[in-house]
Amino acid sequence: MIITVTPNPALDVSYRVAHLSPGSSHRVREVHERAGGKGLNVSRVLHGQGIGTLVAAPVGGVHGDAIREDLDAAGIEHLLLPVPGPTRRTIAVVAEEDTSGEATLFNEPGSHLAEADWQRFRELLTTRLPEASVLVCSGSLPPGRAADSCAELVRDAHSRSVPAIVDATGPALLAAAEAGADLVKPNAVELRETTGQADPATGARQLRERGAAAVIVSLGPDGLLAVTDEGSWRAAPPFAVSGNPTGAGDAAVAAFAAGIAARQNWPERLRSAVAWSAAAAAAPVAGALDDGVLQEISDRIAIEPV
């Protein structure tokens, strides 16, 4: 079973409007709500591919209740620790008649998570680690959490011989690398902002030097760069898939988690990651894959050593 941790989950609310015009009033045509957060989206992808997964997160308030209900409805197993601070919302506004097509996102910061609550969460998580094939820690930390929070989970996982993947940025990414995470997955912008290196290969090598066993850099529609202890590769899709960029990175993380659990080699993992990522970009919501794109693309990924 692949356990995903979402330290700062969210109730994702999406609004459809005709046009988006700053400073004016908009009638919302459609409202949708969905349990969200990066780790949770990784689990959605895995669940959709028939791979056993467990969503772990601290949750609070009515949005926490909504997350629990949505996961129950989706049939995704969860380990949700009730905490005092209410779980945040995100709002995605889609302007259906505007040409850009890009959603406008408003991300609430989330509630402060007390140290005692985080330690309770770690203890709860530890009770399920014996069942885990891989642990994934993904997304932002709640306000007030120390940057090494995901690194703590990496150490917890390793103490039980469970490999750990971290998708984070900034100090949390550095701390995860230093804790010896088996894989970290920044995108090119996050990697540059974290390491100060403009070149992805150089930035990736820096994270390896700090302790990460493997670094995957997502390059958007251009695919992935992998720098690992078994070699380095570029993996690219046969064509760029435009559409929903949210969730493409989470789908890549899901593929790596599944590949590590199944003891695939790196080229196999990279092939799945690029395909799932493109299929996620083509799907309407984060956590889903477009089956047509997945079928069409899977045998046509170019993997080259670098």
Added chain:
Amino acid sequence: MIITVTPNPALDVSYRVAHLSPGSSHRVREVHERAGGKGLNVSRVLHGQGIGTLVAAPVGGVHGDAIREDLDAAGIEHLLLPVPGPTRRTIAVVAEEDTSGEATLFNEPGSHLAEADWQRFRELLTTRLPEASVLVCSGSLPPGRAADSCAELVRDAHSRSVPAIVDATGPALLAAAEAGADLVKPNAVELRETTGQADPATGARQLRERGAAAVIVSLGPDGLLAVTDEGSWRAAPPFAVSGNPTGAGDAAVAAFAAGIAARQNWPERLRSAVAWSAAAAAAPVAGALDDGVLQEISDRIAIEPV
């Protein structure tokens, strides 16, 4: 006691961001939640002025619970009928570092309100009408409600000799006028859209001909036009107050309700309405009045017969 009805209340959520940039992702700096809806804001103004008021509304779901809690915290008496459909949200995004200063609003439509639930609400409301000095029905109707819903409440009020004020637009405004509402209060744009008349005085006379005893047209920072069975007046503030336009109209309605309850004459009512309206425009949130503006402006309102 002044009873306000909010047929389609909302949990008003406000977000502070640095800049608003369509198609990109925004970190929300601050989140505030507040019970909202036009009738409810009228009651907030009255309560703030020490005038007894009762908020009546159908509410549902977790946002309905939040409305109840917020009114309890504010010490405002309420008569909330639980209904199956969840109460809607509105989101107001304030971009603190953008020059325009106007909030960008996203208004959810609200849940369908079944006929049986509306009739239960009417019955519940009727139990409190003997205590009412004035009934106010204000704001949009839930999806699926007939346009004459506020008009039904006008007739209920009149059958118990309670005067009724309606702040609505379109078919609901016409129906309220035809039911003989004691006062209807469109703004100039709503009046033009409803009657097709570009001239506010002509539009107001049309609503009087349909049956409304008095018509007040809000002209934004230029003040108010009153067309009543005792005469017609223009009332203007000594200077335009820029700022928060949301709630200025609700403050005017609150003043008219208070003035009718206190048997003031029209010039007295108009003086309060212009002053409260300007003080509401200067206040940071709907339902509040800026005391400085209120003091400064109250004796300087120009009231002229037209």
